Structure formats: C-alpha cells, structure tokens
Amino acid sequence: MPTTKPYVLPDLPYDYDALAPWCPAETLQLHHLKHHAAYVDGANDAAGHLAELDPDDTASLTAWQSTFAFNLAGHVMHSLFWTSLTPEPGLPSPTMKSRLVDDFGSLVRFRDMLTAACMSVQGSGWGALTSDPMTGHLRVRSILNHNDGGVPTAQLLAVVDVWEHAYYLTHRNDRAAWATAAIEHLDWRAIESRL
Ligand code: MN3
Secondary structure (H helix, E strand, O other): OOOOOOOOOOOOOOOOOOOOOOOOHHHHHHHHHHHHHHHHHHHHHHHHHHHOOOOOOHHHHHHHHHHHHHHHHHHHHHHHHHOOEOOOOOOOOHHHHHHHHHHHOOHHHHHHHHHHHHHOOOOOEEEEEEEOOOOOOEEEEEEEOOOEOOOOOOEEEEEEEOOHHHOHHHHOOOHHHHHHHHHHOEOHHHHHHOO
C-alpha cells in the first residue's frame, strides 16, 4: 500500500502581492493556502482510501472515485491557473497571435470569447483556452466545477477561476471585472510553451 502523499501544494510563481490591486494578497493567500491546499489534501485522502478499498465494495468505490476526481481536478486546475497568470503581461508572439486570429478572428474577439465563457458558468467553474485534440484548433469553453463538460484529452492551455472565492472579496458580484483583469494578465509565454 502506498504510504506517502503523492500530491503536494506547489509554490506560486510570484509573490502574494504581485497581482494587486485586481487580485490582492489577502485573496491570493486564502485562495492558495486554503482553497488549493484543501484540494491537495482531498486528493491525497481519497487516493489513500482507494488504495485500501475492497474492490467488491462498489458503493464506496463509486463515491471515492468521484471524490478523488473532483479533488485532483481542483489541484490540477489551480496549478494551471497560477501559471496562466503573470504580474507582467505581454502580448502573444506573432505565431501565437496568428493562431488566435485564425481561430477567433482577432485578439479582441478571443478575449471577449474567453470572458463570455467565464460569464456563462452557471454556479462554480472555469473559463478555459484549450487545444482541440482532433484538429489542433484553439477553442474556448467553460468548465463546471473542476472537471464537468470538458472534451477528453483536449489540452488545457490557460484557465480562469470563476468560483466566487477567487474574486468576491474584491470584486463582489462583478465577475466580469475579475475575468477581464485575469485575461489581461495571461502569461502568453507559459501558454505557448504548452503547445
Ligand atoms: Mn479556486
């Protein structure tokens, strides 16, 4: 039986105050050290239960698989979110810009589409830039909770957290202001390195 905890909370790639004022240190610290950490703990806990589960106990298997997937997806999505953002945003490279223009019409329309994906989440979830696994086209979509509604093996290139804990302390109910600020701070070098 595995005895170690396989999942570890990663450090942020910038200081807690680096994204202020649109994402102040208090929000970022709570988000990282409480919310993200809870998913890491939850994934480790569920992995431990699954490792010791009686395979004939199908009810427990179903429940722990679901709990594991939710928590591991939360860990994956937050890890990707921190590295989707930068305190010093730039523009996409000419190559990336031409892909965005090909698939969305313009950089402005890409931003509008990603904002719309963030706004269309009913309840908690994410806006995401993905690479379509069948064609390689860039696509924008929303994801409910952490893992509902995605296409299997579609690569996530950048994600924007629109769970209320991400923005409510600062932006209250103005999810659009939060999404717009986050999208303005996408780390294009990191995104392009994933392609
Ligand atoms: Mn979150």
